[in-house]
Amino acid sequence: MNVSLTPQLEEFVRRKVASGLYNNASEVVREGLRLMIEREAAAQRAPDAPGDAVQENKDRNEGRG
Template identity: 55%
Template sequence: MNISFTKKQEEYISEQVASGEYQNNSEVIRDALRLHGIYREKVIQDLRKEIELGWDGPDSTMTMDQLIEAKKNP
């Protein structure tokens, strides 16, 4: 497997190893992937909850665009 990183990403990885929290670059990447999986699962769960609320809730007079905008700017 060949993976490319930006200079900024490489610097971040090196900083994490230099901090002593990780022993090598691979540990940083594995931890990042693990956290990404947790984040994605949380986003999916949150979306499912919102869909259930909408499905089970009362009809709205707002358009889909208005609903999306309202969620962006609570």
């Protein structure tokens, strides 16, 4: 698979490799993809938005009159 990057992203990848944190550009890209996968998984596990919980409490309290 070949991937095209903007000049800014290419420079970012080069700096990461030059820092010694990564051995090559592929490692940088794999790390970025791994982080995206983790973020998506966390978003799927996240509870309902706080506003939803507030509305549920209001609905329950209205029924207790």
